[in-house]
Amino acid sequence: xRRLAVVLVLAAGVAMGAEPAPVSMPPIPPLPSVVGMPSGIxxxxxxxxxxxxxxxxxxxxxxLRFVNVAQVIDLVYADMLQSQYVIxxxxxxDTRTVSFRFDxxxxxxxxxxxxxxxxxxxxxxxxxxxxxxxxxxxxxxxxPDKQAFVYTPRYRTADYLARLVQPLxxxxxxxxxxxxxxxxxxxRADAPPTSAAAVVDQSSDTMVFLxxxxxxxxxxxxxxxxxxxxxEVAIRAxxxxxxxxxDRTTGFQLAASILGGRLGISLGAGTVxxxxxxxxxxxxxxxxxxxxxxxxxxxxxxxxxxLRVASGKHGRLNVGQSVPVIDSVSYPNSSAAPxxxxxxxxxxxxxxxxxxxxxxxxxxxxxxxxxxxxxxxTGVNNSPTKNTRKSExxxxxxxxxxxxxxxxxxxxxSLVTSGIRWLPSFMDGVLKGATRSDIVLVxxxxxI
Numbered sequence: 001x002r003r004l005a006v007v008l009v010l011a012a013g014v015a016m017g018a019e020p021a022p023v024s025m026p027p028i029p030p031l032p033s034v035v036g037m038p039s040g041i042x043x044x045x046x047x048x049x050x051x052x053x054x055x056x057x058x059x060x061x062x063x064l065r066f067v068n069v070a071q072v073i074d075l076v077y078a079d080m081l082q083s084q085y086v087i088x089x090x091x092x093x094d095t096r097t098v099s100f101r102f103d104x105x106x107x108x109x110x111x112x113x114x115x116x117x118x119x120x121x122x123x124x125x126x127x128x129x130x131x132x133x134x135x136x137x138x139x140x141x142x143x144p145d146k147q148a149f150v151y152t153p154r155y156r157t158a159d160y161l162a163r164l165v166q167p168l169x170x171x172x173x174x175x176x177x178x179x180x181x182x183x184x185x186x187x188r189a190d191a192p193p194t195s196a197a198a199v200v201d202q203s204s205d206t207m208v209f210l211x212x213x214x215x216x217x218x219x220x221x222x223x224x225x226x227x228x229x230x231x232e233v234a235i236r237a238x239x240x241x242x243x244x245x246x247d248r249t250t251g252f253q254l255a256a257s258i259l260g261g262r263l264g265i266s267l268g269a270g271t272v273x274x275x276x277x278x279x280x281x282x283x284x285x286x287x288x289x290x291x292x293x294x295x296x297x298x299x300x301x302x303x304x305x306x307l308r309v310a311s312g313k314h315g316r317l318n319v320g321q322s323v324p325v326i327d328s329v330s331y332p333n334s335s336a337a338p339x340x341x342x343x344x345x346x347x348x349x350x351x352x353x354x355x356x357x358x359x360x361x362x363x364x365x366x367x368x369x370x371x372x373x374x375x376x377x378t379g380v381n382n383s384p385t386k387n388t389r390k391s392e393x394x395x396x397x398x399x400x401x402x403x404x405x406x407x408x409x410x411x412x413x414s415l416v417t418s419g420i421r422w423l424p425s426f427m428d429g430v431l432k433g434a435t436r437s438d439i440v441l442v443x444x445x446x447x448i
Contacts, residue, residue, distance in 0.1 A: 054079075061103040069094045069120060073133060080109050083131060090135040091122060149209040149216045155229045158200045158207040164226055169215060173198045173207075231311040231357030231447065238290060238442040239302045239351065239368060251438025252406020255279075255299075258292050259404070283400040286444055293442070302370065302439075303349045308448065311357035320348010323373045326383040347371045347386060355445055362399065362445050367392045370439065389439065400446045406438055 054067065054075040062080070064072060070092045077085040080102075098120075102109060117124055123136045153161055162173040174197075198209040209219055242251030256279060281289060293299045309315035322344040329338050350369040355362050368391045373384040391407050 060105060062100065064100040066097045066099060069096050069098055072098060072100045073117075076109060076113060077131065080104075084129060085131045085133065088132070088134040091133050094120075096120070146210055147213055147216055149211070149219060151207045151209065151219075151223055153205060153207070154227050156227050158205050159202065161223060161227060162198060162200045162207055165219065165222055168218070168222065169211065173200060233309055233311070233355045233357060233362060234446045234448055235305070235307040235309060235315060235353055235355070236286075236444045236446075237351065237353070238293075238304045239349065240293060240299045240440040240442070241302050241370075242438045242440055243298050243300070244436045244438065250406055251440045252404070255293060255404060255406065255440050258296055259289055279404040281402040281404065283402065283444075286402045289402065289404070289442065293440075299440070303351060305351050307353065309353065309355055311355060313354065315353045317351040318346055318348065320346060320350070320371075322346055323384060345386065347373055357447060360398070361396045362447070363394070363396050364443075364445050365392070365394045366441070366443065368439065368441055391439065391441075397445050400444065402442065402444045405441045405443070
């Protein structure tokens, strides 16, 4: 203002024609230096004040106004949580200021800390009891909008599909409908918040998926490729009990001899496999093979199941009875009577098969059991003894292939005496006999 006044006076002097009087100008004060200003201007850069840690002491609440982010984090861990922690340099270099207010009596600081750090773009991970506070990447901080996708399976179950595609996503697939989508999906403290989740409803066999548009697009591409038909097979089987009197001749050898004489095939010739206990025949030989075995009186059909079974499922045929057997005995107390637990066991002819359909072959697990019960002479009293002949085998067959297998031999010795009671015993007639029986299985598995 002083300089302005002088200028006005000078201007007035000129207008009045007066002689101008010399005026002395005061010196202009120098400007303060600014950080980053070129050298030579001002006295030099100003040093930034050091960050002073905040102290809470015994106060029950904290109320901070316009303080550094790192100071707030340090205060929370050092004074409020009093736990081990490491703050990354990127977090300490953050120059943003925040206002922070918290009352200990109204809650736990840990419930607020995660949301507070997440809102600032920070994350925390705990390793061996130490909390590491770090700055998230830009792609971790972005949280795209989640979308819902409902899928109803065409051929497979929703449970099967969920277990198959679950490793492709970060989230969890649950069958508990009380768990909201996304709950428990973060396996780590630093996991991205975009983890997907899905709920499988077994009652309606439906899968509800919640995730980003990219994840849903990938799910739509994968599910039709794995939700395919499981495949079914038609199983035709004949279980023969073969009676032989020669201990050196098995039922399988006898079957091979009959088929060789009737069909002109033998082990290693005209067959697919020359295994010592299996014959593999072409599809056209099935009816002729069955007719040849049925015509021999030594072959008795025990069972001949015809089943239709889905791939991976069990087909079971049980012809017999369920017999009660003592399972366990318990004593409620020292003076009480014993309590017996009874279970029922199946006996008779049991045929169980489980096929697994593949592109070119069919993996087949076959179990054949022939059993009966008789009175116990040893072991647990009042509980029958189960006599069992059981065969379990796994094989790989081509579509329509026929296999003939043998095994499960059983021999019995008999002794019959005849005579007159009043004659000496050495005059009695004695008839000794030995019988042997084998089980032969003829099986065909064909895709439907």
